[in-house]
Amino acid sequence: MENTEPTHAVVFPGQGSQFPGMADPWSEHPASRAVLDEAARALGDDLVAGCHDEAKLATTAFVQPALLAIGVAAYRVLEAEGVRAAGVAGHSLGEFAALVAAGVLPLAEALDAVIVRGRAMQRAGDERPGTMAALLGVGPEGAAVICDETRGDDVLVVANANSPVQVVISGSVPAIERAEALAKERKIRAVRLNVAGAFHSPLMEPAVRPIVERLSSIAFTAPAFPIAENVSGELEDDPDRLRELLGRHVISPVRWDSGVRALEEAGATTFLEAGAGDVLTKLAKRVVPRARALAVGSPQVVRDILRA
Numbered sequence: 001m002e003n004t005e006p007t008h009a010v011v012f013p014g015q016g017s018q019f020p021g022m023a024d025p026w027s028e029h030p031a032s033r034a035v036l037d038e039a040a041r042a043l044g045d046d047l048v049a050g051c052h053d054e055a056k057l058a059t060t061a062f063v064q065p066a067l068l069a070i071g072v073a074a075y076r077v078l079e080a081e082g083v084r085a086a087g088v089a090g091h092s093l094g095e096f097a098a099l100v101a102a103g104v105l106p107l108a109e110a111l112d113a114v115i116v117r118g119r120a121m122q123r124a125g126d127e128r129p130g131t132m133a134a135l136l137g138v139g140p141e142g143a144a145v146i147c148d149e150t151r152g153d154d155v156l157v158v159a160n161a162n163s164p165v166q167v168v169i170s171g172s173v174p175a176i177e178r179a180e181a182l183a184k185e186r187k188i189r190a191v192r193l194n195v196a197g198a199f200h201s202p203l204m205e206p207a208v209r210p211i212v213e214r215l216s217s218i219a220f221t222a223p224a225f226p227i228a229e230n231v232s233g234e235l236e237d238d239p240d241r242l243r244e245l246l247g248r249h250v251i252s253p254v255r256w257d258s259g260v261r262a263l264e265e266a267g268a269t270t271f272l273e274a275g276a277g278d279v280l281t282k283l284a285k286r287v288v289p290r291a292r293a294l295a296v297g298s299p300q301v302v303r304d305i306l307r308a
Contacts, residue, residue: 007086007267007268007269007270008083008084008085008086008268008270008271008272009085009086009087009088009089009228009260009263009264009268009270009271009272010075010078010083010085010087010088010098010101010271010272010273010274011088011089011090011091011094011098011260011271011272011273011274011280011284012071012075012088012089012090012091012094012095012097012098012101012273012274012275012280013067013071013090013091013094013273013275013276013277013279013280014067014090014091014092014093014094014095015060015063015064015067015092015093015195015199016193016194016195016279017067017275017276017277017279018051018057018063018066018067018276019057019276019277020051020052020054020057021051021052022051022066022070022276022277023036023047023048023051023066023069023070023073024048024051025297025298025299025300026070026073026074026077026298026299027048028299029077029080029299030080031073031076031077031079031080032073032074032076032077032299033073034076035069035072035073035076035107036048036069036070036073038069038107038108038111039065039066039068039069039107039111042065042108042111042112042115043062043065043066043111043115045062047065047066047069050062050066051066058194058196059118059122059196060118060119060121060122060125060195060196060197061115061118061119061122062118063118064093064114064115064117064118064121065111065114065115065118067093067094067097067275067276068093068094068096068097068100068110068111068114069111070275070276071090071094071097071274071275071276072097072100072101072107072110074274074275074296074297074302075097075100075101075274077296077299077302078272078274078296078302081299081302081303081306082306083272083302083305083306085101085102085225086225086226086266086267086268087225087226087227087228087235087263087266087268088101088102088225088226088227088228089227089228089229089230089256089259089260089263090230091160091230091254091256091279091280092160092199092200092230092249092254093114093117094275095227095229095230095246095249096110096113096114097110097274097275098227099220099223099227099242099246101274102223102224102225102227103221103223103224104220104221104222104223104227104239104242105218105220109218112214113211113214113215113218116210116211116214117207117211117214117250119210120206120207120210120211121196121197121199121204121207121250122196122197123206123207124197124203124204124205124206124207124250125196125197125198125203125204127206128197128198128203128204128205128206129172129173129197129198129203130155130170130171130172130173130176130197130198130201130203131170131171131173131176131192131193131195131197131198132159132168132169132170132176132192132193132195132198132199133168133169133176133179133180133190133191133192133193134162134166134167134168134190134191134193135166135167135168135169135179135183135188135189135190136165136166136188136189136190136191137165137187137188137189138165138167138183138188139161139163139164139165139167140158140161140167140257142167142188143158143167143169144158146169146179146182146183146186146188147169147171147179149182150175150178150179150181150182151171151175152174152175152178154171154172154174154175155171155172155175155198155201155202155203156169156170156171156172156175156176156179156201157169157170157171157200157201157202157253158170158253159198159199159200159201159253159254160200160253160254160256161233161253161254161255161256161257161258162254162256162257162283162287163256163257163283163286163287164257164286164287165286166283166286168193168200168254170198170199170200170201170203171198171201171203172198172203176192180192199250200249200250200251200252200253200254201251202251204250204251205251207250208247208248208250208251211246211247211249211250212247215243215246215247216243218243220239220240220242220243221239222237222238222239223237223242226263226266227242228258228259228260228262228263229242229245229259230245230249230252230254230255230256230259231245231248231249231252231253231254231255232245232255233255233256233257233258233259233262234258234259234262235262235263235266256283256287257283257287260283260284260287260288261287261288264288264290264291268288268291269291269292270291270292270293270294271284271288271291271292271293271294272294272296272305273293273294273295273296274296275296276297277295277297278295278297280293280295281293281294281295
């Protein structure tokens with residue numbers, strides 16, 4: 001008899017998905033609470049309470065480990081309730097949660113690396129100010145044309161190839177402003193993102209060295225299932241390759257659309273977004289419209305999926 005069970009790919013959101021109270025749904029289930037408590041010890045701060053502090057939610061240094069912890073917490077509930085992943089991917093910061101889920105990194109090491117990463121990116125953003133904007137209604141090639149026409153002597157690049165009709169650009173504030181104006185002229189909607197710097201652009205170069213140094217001290221192991229990696233946009237399973245790509249992460253574009261399609265081509269029929277918000281669920285409906293996509297925002301949603 002043909003197996004009709006869904007094949008689940010679990011995807012983890014990145015920075016920009018944060019919102020006040022995002023840790024609350026995961027504070028009661030024992031599997032997720034253990035993750036939040038471990039993250040709080042690593043941060044030296046109450047993570048659940050901190051997610052109600054809008055000043056903290058505006059800082060890369062707090063938000064990155066918080067989002068990592070919430071993504072892993074959601075995944076641990078999926079595991080505890082019987083959901084088995086056939087593959088994973090994480091958007092930008094979310095890739096750390098994907099690596100933990102696949103057994104490449106222990107949670108403690110990933111948290112420490114993300115704390116280093118968040119602080120390094122915060123410093124880079126302060127030293128070399130920049131921002132990001134989503135362009136809605138255009139693909140990567142069209143966005144690259146806009147960048148080429150408005151860059152001038154500033155930094156401006158395609159940072160996230162999210163779907164055929166949604167791209168994020170990143171660069172200096174004047175260049176982003178020029179790109180937004182040109183997009184408006186061409187009837188393309190531009191939305192400024194709530195981020196603390198020009199992530200996935202050359203403006204993050206000062207953050208690379210401390211991140212690479214921290215990653216070099218961590219043992220990476222082979223993943224238990226495929227990981228769709230951001231920088232390559234392909235399924236990766238070599239630990240050294242994963243470490244190398246993660247070291248280039250903050251200055252390289254996120255090839256999200258390619259990675260999600262790679263997971264579908266490998267057999268994924270359902271995409272479960274584990275963590276804060278539903279950004280990746282909406283993107284999946286554009287990138288892999290034949291697949292089912294669901295945001296897993298609480299333990300109750302996990303139980304509902306299992307009953308469906």
